[in-house]
Amino acid sequence: MSAQSSQRIFWGAGTLVLCIWFLIPGGNHGFSEFLTAGMVVGLGSLAVSLKFFPGLKRQVPDLDATQMTRPIVEKTVATSASLIEQLETLAEPTPQSAAFKEQLDLIDLHRQEPRLLVTGAPGVGKSTLMELLQTRYQASKEACVLHEIGSLSHSATLEISPPVMAADLILYVIQGDLTDSEYQCLQTLQAHKQRVLVVLNKQDQYLPTQRLILQQKLQQRLQPWLSESDIVTTSAYPQAVKVRRYSEDGSCQEELERPQPDVSGLTQRLDQVLAAEKGQLILFQTYQQTVALRTQVQGELNGVRRQLATPIIERYQWITGATAFANPVPTLDMLAAAAISAKMVMELGSLYRLKFSLAQAQAVASTLATAMLKLGLVEVSTQALSSLLKGHHFTFVAGGLVQGVSTAHLTRIAGLSLLEHFQELSDLAVAAPESNWDPEKLKQIVAKVFQEHQKVDALKDFTQQSIGRFRRQGGLLEAPAS
Missing domain, CATH: 3.40.50.300 (P-loop containing nucleotide triphosphate hydrolases)
Incomplete structure (x- = not known):
C-alpha cells in the first residue's frame, strides 16, 4: 500500500464522520467536536491499514538453498559481528553479548559433513x-x-x-x-x-x-x-x-x-540429493544459522538502544513542555514546531550510528511537525489533554498548562516515532543510511505511534507526571473548593 492510499483511508474516514455528524438529529454539534471525532476515526483507520497491509513494511529478500552463495553468507556473518560490536560499544559487556560471540565463533563456513x-x-x-x-x-x-x-x-x-x-x-x-x-x-x-x-x-x-x-x-x-x-x-x-x-x-x-x-528407496534418493545439493544445503543452513543469530543480536541491541533513548526523550519532552508552559504560543503550527528539536533528532540518531548533519536533522524535525499538523495530531492531543485537565484540582495561568502538557506529549510521540524509523534505517546495508530517511514512512509511523499512545489511562498518567514537573516551576495554584 502506498502513502497515497493511506492518506485516502484517513481522509475518507474523516469525511464519513462529517456526513454522519451533521445528519444526526438533535443537539448542537460544534465543529471542534466534529474535528476531534473525525481525526480519531481517521487515525484509527490509518493505524489499521498500517497493521494489516504488509506492503507498508520493508520486504526482506526471500532466499532459498538454490540462490545461496558464499559471499552472501560471509556478508551475513560480518553483519552479525558488527552488531555484536555495536552492542558492546553501547553497553558494558554482559553474559548475553558473550554468548552471542560464542555462537558466532561456532559458525563454520568450511563445514563439509551434511x-x-x-x-x-x-x-x-x-x-x-x-x-x-x-x-x-x-x-x-x-x-x-x-x-x-x-x-x-x-x-x-x-x-x-x-x-x-x-x-x-x-x-x-x-x-x-x-x-x-x-x-x-x-x-x-x-x-x-x-x-x-x-x-x-x-x-x-x-x-x-x-x-x-x-x-x-x-x-x-x-x-x-x-x-x-x-x-x-x-x-x-x-x-x-x-x-x-x-x-x-x-x-x-x-x-x-x-x-x-x-530402505533402499531412501538411501538411493539420499545419495542423489547429497551428490547434487550438499554444498548448497550446507551453505543455506549456515546462512539460516547466521540470520537467526543476527536477529537475536539485533533484538538485544534495539532493546539497549531504547533503554538509552528513554531518558533522552524524557529530557527533551520536559524541556519543551516547560518552555511552552512558561511561554504559551499563539498557534498550533508553532506548538508543533516547538515540540520537536533538531538536537533530539541528532542525539537519538547517534544511538543508531546515524550521522545526521544539522541541516538533515532540521529537515527531519520539520517533517515531523508538518506531519503532526496535517494528521491533526496537535488538535486531537490538545483537546484530549484539555478535557482531562478541566476537572483537575489545579488551575493554570493563560492556558500554559494545556500547552505545556500537549507539547511534552507531542515531543514524546515524535521521539518514539524517530526510534522506530531509525531502527529501520540502521538495518539498511548502505554506506550512509541517514540519507535514506523517508518523509512518507515517517508520517505513517507518527500516526501509528500516536494511536498507540491515545489510551485514556496512559494520557491520565502522562498528565499527572506533567503537572508534577510543571508545579515545581511555579504558576500552578490550588483550585478553591466549590
Missing part, C-alpha cells in the same frame, strides 16, 4: 530407521551427521526449534496418509525453506495397490512444493510373516520370519 535430521510423530519408526542409516553410513565411511528428535509442533508464527534449523536435510517420517498435524508441520518447514524428504515407512503393512493409492494421494497433496521423487517408501522393521518349510519326508513346519529391512 547434517541429517530424522523426525516425525510417535510410533512411525524413527529410531529404527535412524539405526539403519547410521549402520549404512558407518559401513560406507561417508561423513554424515545424523540426529533424531521427537514430533515437531507446528506454530502459527512459523517458529522452528534450533535442532531443526541446524539440519541441512530433514527426513520427515510418516506411516500412512498425512494427518492435519503432520501436514501443518510440513507447511512450517516449507515456509522456512527447509529441504525435506517425506519417508513413508511401514510400507509392508499395505498391499501393492494400497501403497500406490497412498503414494498418489501424498504426491497430490504435497505437489505444490515437494517433488514426486522426494516422497520415498521404506520398511525399517517389517512385520513377521508366517513361512511354511517342507522337509524331504513331506512334513510341513510353520514359522514366523521377519523379512529384511528395506
Whole structure:
C-alpha cells in the first residue's frame, strides 16, 4: 500500500464522520467536536491499514538453498559481528553479548559433513530407521551427521526449534496418509525453506495397490512444493510373516520370519540429493544459522538502544513542555514546531550510528511537525489533554498548562516515532543510511505511534507526571473548593 492510499483511508474516514455528524438529529454539534471525532476515526483507520497491509513494511529478500552463495553468507556473518560490536560499544559487556560471540565463533563456513535430521510423530519408526542409516553410513565411511528428535509442533508464527534449523536435510517420517498435524508441520518447514524428504515407512503393512493409492494421494497433496521423487517408501522393521518349510519326508513346519529391512528407496534418493545439493544445503543452513543469530543480536541491541533513548526523550519532552508552559504560543503550527528539536533528532540518531548533519536533522524535525499538523495530531492531543485537565484540582495561568502538557506529549510521540524509523534505517546495508530517511514512512509511523499512545489511562498518567514537573516551576495554584 502506498502513502497515497493511506492518506485516502484517513481522509475518507474523516469525511464519513462529517456526513454522519451533521445528519444526526438533535443537539448542537460544534465543529471542534466534529474535528476531534473525525481525526480519531481517521487515525484509527490509518493505524489499521498500517497493521494489516504488509506492503507498508520493508520486504526482506526471500532466499532459498538454490540462490545461496558464499559471499552472501560471509556478508551475513560480518553483519552479525558488527552488531555484536555495536552492542558492546553501547553497553558494558554482559553474559548475553558473550554468548552471542560464542555462537558466532561456532559458525563454520568450511563445514563439509551434511547434517541429517530424522523426525516425525510417535510410533512411525524413527529410531529404527535412524539405526539403519547410521549402520549404512558407518559401513560406507561417508561423513554424515545424523540426529533424531521427537514430533515437531507446528506454530502459527512459523517458529522452528534450533535442532531443526541446524539440519541441512530433514527426513520427515510418516506411516500412512498425512494427518492435519503432520501436514501443518510440513507447511512450517516449507515456509522456512527447509529441504525435506517425506519417508513413508511401514510400507509392508499395505498391499501393492494400497501403497500406490497412498503414494498418489501424498504426491497430490504435497505437489505444490515437494517433488514426486522426494516422497520415498521404506520398511525399517517389517512385520513377521508366517513361512511354511517342507522337509524331504513331506512334513510341513510353520514359522514366523521377519523379512529384511528395506530402505533402499531412501538411501538411493539420499545419495542423489547429497551428490547434487550438499554444498548448497550446507551453505543455506549456515546462512539460516547466521540470520537467526543476527536477529537475536539485533533484538538485544534495539532493546539497549531504547533503554538509552528513554531518558533522552524524557529530557527533551520536559524541556519543551516547560518552555511552552512558561511561554504559551499563539498557534498550533508553532506548538508543533516547538515540540520537536533538531538536537533530539541528532542525539537519538547517534544511538543508531546515524550521522545526521544539522541541516538533515532540521529537515527531519520539520517533517515531523508538518506531519503532526496535517494528521491533526496537535488538535486531537490538545483537546484530549484539555478535557482531562478541566476537572483537575489545579488551575493554570493563560492556558500554559494545556500547552505545556500537549507539547511534552507531542515531543514524546515524535521521539518514539524517530526510534522506530531509525531502527529501520540502521538495518539498511548502505554506506550512509541517514540519507535514506523517508518523509512518507515517517508520517505513517507518527500516526501509528500516536494511536498507540491515545489510551485514556496512559494520557491520565502522562498528565499527572506533567503537572508534577510543571508545579515545581511555579504558576500552578490550588483550585478553591466549590
